[in-house]
Amino acid sequence: MTGTSARGTASGDSDHTRHLLHQMLRVRRLEEQCVELYSAAKIRGFLHVYIGEEAVAAGVMATLGPDDAVVATYREHGHALLRGVPAGAILAEMYGYVEGCCRGRGGSMHLFDAATRFYGGNAIVAGGLPLAVGLALADKMSGRSRVTACFFGEGAVAEGEFHESLNLAALWQLPVLFCCENNLYAMGTALARSESQTDIALKAAGYEIASWSADGMDVLAVEETARRAVDAVRAGGGPHFLELRTYRFRAHSMFDPERYRDKAEVSRWMERDPIDKLRNALEAAGQLTDKDWKSIQQDVEAEVKAAVEFAEAGTLEPVEDLTRFVYSERGPQ
Amino acid sequence: MKTTYREAMRAAIRDALQRDDRVFLMGEDVGAYGGCFAVSLGLFEEFGPERIRDTPLSESGFVGAGIGAALGGMRPIVEIMTVNFSLLALDQLVNNAATLLHMSGGQFNVPLVIRMTTGAGRQLGAQHSHSLEGWYAHIPGLRILTPATLEDARGMLWTALEDPDPVLIFEHGTLYNVAGELADDAGPVDISTAAVRRPGKDISIITYGGTLPAVLDAATRLAGDGIDAEVLDLRVLRPLDDAAILGSVAKTHRAVVVDEGWRSGSISAELSARITENAFFDLDAPVGRVCSAEVPLPYAKHLELAALPTAERIVAAAREAVGARG
Numbered sequence: 001m002t003g004t005s006a007r008g009t010a011s012g013d014s015d016h017t018r019h020l021l022h023q024m025l026r027v028r029r030l031e032e033q034c035v036e037l038y039s040a041a042k043i044r045g046f047l048h049v050y051i052g053e054e055a056v057a058a059g060v061m062a063t064l065g066p067d068d069a070v071v072a073t074y075r076e077h078g079h080a081l082l083r084g085v086p087a088g089a090i091l092a093e094m095y096g097y098v099e100g101c102c103r104g105r106g107g108s109m110h111l112f113d114a115a116t117r118f119y120g121g122n123a124i125v126a127g128g129l130p131l132a133v134g135l136a137l138a139d140k141m142s143g144r145s146r147v148t149a150c151f152f153g154e155g156a157v158a159e160g161e162f163h164e165s166l167n168l169a170a171l172w173q174l175p176v177l178f179c180c181e182n183n184l185y186a187m188g189t190a191l192a193r194s195e196s197q198t199d200i201a202l203k204a205a206g207y208e209i210a211s212w213s214a215d216g217m218d219v220l221a222v223e224e225t226a227r228r229a230v231d232a233v234r235a236g237g238g239p240h241f242l243e244l245r246t247y248r249f250r251a252h253s254m255f256d257p258e259r260y261r262d263k264a265e266v267s268r269w270m271e272r273d274p275i276d277k278l279r280n281a282l283e284a285a286g287q288l289t290d291k292d293w294k295s296i297q298q299d300v301e302a303e304v305k306a307a308v309e310f311a312e313a314g315t316l317e318p319v320e321d322l323t324r325f326v327y328s329e330r331g332p333q
Numbered sequence: 334m335k336t337t338y339r340e341a342m343r344a345a346i347r348d349a350l351q352r353d354d355r356v357f358l359m360g361e362d363v364g365a366y367g368g369c370f371a372v373s374l375g376l377f378e379e380f381g382p383e384r385i386r387d388t389p390l391s392e393s394g395f396v397g398a399g400i401g402a403a404l405g406g407m408r409p410i411v412e413i414m415t416v417n418f419s420l421l422a423l424d425q426l427v428n429n430a431a432t433l434l435h436m437s438g439g440q441f442n443v444p445l446v447i448r449m450t451t452g453a454g455r456q457l458g459a460q461h462s463h464s465l466e467g468w469y470a471h472i473p474g475l476r477i478l479t480p481a482t483l484e485d486a487r488g489m490l491w492t493a494l495e496d497p498d499p500v501l502i503f504e505h506g507t508l509y510n511v512a513g514e515l516a517d518d519a520g521p522v523d524i525s526t527a528a529v530r531r532p533g534k535d536i537s538i539i540t541y542g543g544t545l546p547a548v549l550d551a552a553t554r555l556a557g558d559g560i561d562a563e564v565l566d567l568r569v570l571r572p573l574d575d576a577a578i579l580g581s582v583a584k585t586h587r588a589v590v591v592d593e594g595w596r597s598g599s600i601s602a603e604l605s606a607r608i609t610e611n612a613f614f615d616l617d618a619p620v621g622r623v624c625s626a627e628v629p630l631p632y633a634k635h636l637e638l639a640a641l642p643t644a645e646r647i648v649a650a651a652r653e654a655v656g657a658r659g
Contacts, residue, residue: 069405103438112437119404119441124428130394131429134401134409141357141383141407148401161424164394171389325439326473327572328497331525 014287020062020219021282022296024054024275027078029300030087033308034077034094034108038254043094045107046123048075052217052249055274056181057082059222060149060242063230067117069148071132074109074123075181075248079151084116087303088310097314104317105325125186126152126159129178133165136174136239147233149177154243155186157203158194166207166239173238177229178204180243181216187252188260204241216246217272247272334517338486339509341519342372342448345490346410348520350380353408356494359386359395360412369414370450370509396422396447400430400499403445408494413449416465416503430499431474442497446490452505452543452593453641459629462637464593466503466542467600470570476500477570478524479542481508483515485568488522496524505543505593524569527577533563536651537581539604540591541567544642548591551647560655570600575607582612587654589621591642596624621650 031049038047050057053075061082064070072079080090085101093100094108101113102121109123119135122128132150139146156162157180169176180200184191191198201211210232214225222244229240247269251258282288336344349356358373364387367374377385388395392413399411413419419426426447433441453462470477476498480486486504493500530545531552540548545566552562565581567573582588588608592601605620626640 101438102436102440105438106436110436112433112440114437114440119401120433121436122429124424127397127424127428130397130425131401131404133394134398134403135405136401137398138402138405138407141402142405160391161393161397164389164391165397167389167391168394168398325435325437327476328434328442329439330497 014282017220017278017282018288018292018296020058020223021275021278021288022299023058023061023082024219024278025296025300026087026303027054027057027081028275029304030081030090030307031077033304034091035254037094037308043108045109046074047108047254048252049250050075050078050248052269052273053181053183053246054078055219055222056179056216056244056246057151059219060151060177060179060226062223063227064147064149067144067146069117069119069132069135069146071119071128071135071148071150072121073125073128073152074121075153076111076121076151077108080111080113080118080121083113083118085111085113085118087307091307091311092314095311095314096316097311098317099310099314126156126161128152129156129161129165132176133169133174136169136176137172140172140174145175145234147175147177147230149179151179151181153186154180154182154184154191154200155189155194156180157200158186166204166209166241169239170207170209175233176239177226177233178209178239178241179226180241181246182243183246183248185248185252185260188256190260201241201243204243209239209241210237211241211243213243213245216244217274217277219274219278334515335512336483336515337509338483338511339370339372341483341486341515342490342504343374343376345487346373347376347379349410349491349494350376350384352491353494355406355408356410357384357386357407358410358412359388359399361388361390361414363387363412368412370506372509373412392418392421393425397425397429399445399447400425400433400443403443404433404441409445410490410494411445411447413447415461416449416451417460417463419449419465426469426475427472431472434498435474443499444494444497445499446493446502447499448502448504450506451503452507453625453630453637454507454543456632456634456637458632462630464625466501466570467592467594469501470600472571474498475571476524478502479568479570480504481542481545481566481568483511483513484519485522487515487519489524491521492524500524503542507543511546525574527568527574528566529563529581530566531562531564533561533585535561535585536587536589536655537563537565537585538589538591538647538651539565539567539578539581541570542593544591544593547642547644548647550644551651554644554648555651558652560651562651573603573607575611578604578607579612582608583615586615586617588616589623589647589650589654591623591647593625593642595627596622597627599624618654621654623647623650
């Protein structure tokens with residue numbers, strides 16, 4: 001089955017809707033801060049920001065429980081943050097400090113956190129999909145009703161691992177939620193220049209997987225669609241697939257001169273900014289006052305400021321520990 | 334009891350499935366077919382399709398699923414039919430299995446065991462005959478095992494499953510039919526040390542896996558010439574047992590490495606370098622090497638044999654080393 005969700009609206013639980021707005025703003029501000037820190041050479045490596053796509057992570061994460069698992073890509077700061085990894089631990093990781101969520105061994109593209117079952121942070125396109133299938137297999141074999149949510153970009157659709165993973169998940173009816181963040185560009189390769197079939201939900205449906213697409217610039221639409229899917233997965237309905245149609249406002253990475261798309265296109269999408277969109281809808285519905293919005297902004301500013309302070313105060317792991325964690329400290333029995 | 338390498342391996346898998354509910358076997362044709370090499374024959378009937386799990390032909394998918402299942406608390410044994418096919422899963426093996434513990438700062442173990450066949454000698458042509466375990470031994474984060482004896486075929490698997498890190502077990506295709514006596518109470522063995530298979534004082538012949546029988550044959554022939562060769566079976570290609578390697582060379586002062594991989598950039602190159610770096614002044618002759626010819630393995634029997642380390646070539650290399658004057 002494929003379909004498109006009903007368009008989200010700012011009705012319903014206004015506390016929850018304001019919470020979603022808050023979550024998106026947390027991601028936005030943390031990443032704007034990352035860009036600044038990158039420009040100031042405080043953080044290095046490759047940095048891929050999610051600005052413009054916040055509705056996807058915020059909408060899906062809102063539907064997951066603490067026992068569920070999340071697998072993400074190299075554009076995963078927002079997923080980590082909304083999964084519950086502290087902003088300070090994320091930033092300290094990018095500083096390369098031992099206080100980072102991976103002791104500074106992973107960096108921006110490889111965030112992991114056992115406490116929140118956040119399994120990366122995978123910098124190989126489509127490399128996380130088989131892992132998600134395996135996590136779901138473990139749950140199914142153990143009789144646990146947990147869900148594994150796997151985020152990946154539409155570029156992953158061209159990789160063999162995408163097809164192998166969808167096939168396995170459907171064949172074995174595993175509890176995986178595949179979340180394709182279709183931002184239309186795989187680095188600089190437009191979807192239409194890389195795929196014979198550009199309707200990704202349709203492609204997934206070919207594996208006998210229930211597949212829906214949703215407006216990835218509308219957090220309520222994302223959440224509503226994801227909730228239906230997560231409920232179905234948790235109820236034993238096998239894998240489900242979401243194509244979330246979104247757009248990144250920034251370049252692929254800090255090194256990308258962005259020659260593959262014109263500014264007018266970017267501007268058109270920026271008019272659909274998911275944060276502005278929700279804020280405007282809430283204000284129009286009388287569910288967000290100026291005071292509410294200021295309070296959200298102040299919370300976010302305080303969180304990001306504290307995160308920067310935490311990271312700035314970080315320390316370097318002793319070089320003597322370089323070869324720790326290549327093998328477990330508890331070797332074979 | 335009388336058994337074969339294949340049966341010893343099967344007994345090890347059965348034992349693991351009985352000991353721990355988290356263990357399951359997954360791979361192409363492991364179930365209904367009985368295993369491409371008949372290693373898992375009968376286990377499907379005994380343990381059912383959940384635990385003897387047939388997979389589609391999608392190495393990257395099911396190896397990655399094995400990694401994910403290990404992360405999720407299971408103890409998967411993943412069978413890849415041959416080392417050549419494992420190349421389709423290199424991304425998962427190298428970028429995920431080997432790196433997740435380190436990249437996550439010690440948070441995520443991958444307690445996964447992967448078994449696959451390796452090696453030539455059965456006229457299967459280039460795409461089913463290569464010995465690439467040396468490549469995998471290049472990769473930090475993996476443990477590489479090469480059982481060459483019935484004891485190791487029976488005993489390495491359980492210890493590997495107890496290892497919190499990913500372990501790759503390479504089973505040479507010509508060993509499956511090797512028959513012999515195995516103690517009734519044979520069980521888990523260590524997966525950290527090399528083993529002296531024949532003690533000697535004149536030269537160390539260092540090998541592993543499928544070439545051990547040819548090396549033992551060569552040692553017998555050398556004994557007929559009055560050359561007393563020590564045969565060291567590495568058993569583990571990563572991490573290497575330096576103490577055993579250097580200890581043997583310190584005793585015999587000469588070494589020949591026998592490796593079915595290609596010479597260039599091989600595990601034998603690593604061994605030669607380690608011996609030279611660490612035991613140079615113990616040596617009475619250059620470290621010799623007997624490897625496969627630098628060709629894709631051919632089908633025709635005479636060409637395949639000409640490409641492989643044989644007892645004759647091992648004997649010749651050992652004689653040359655012993656004849657050399659230090």
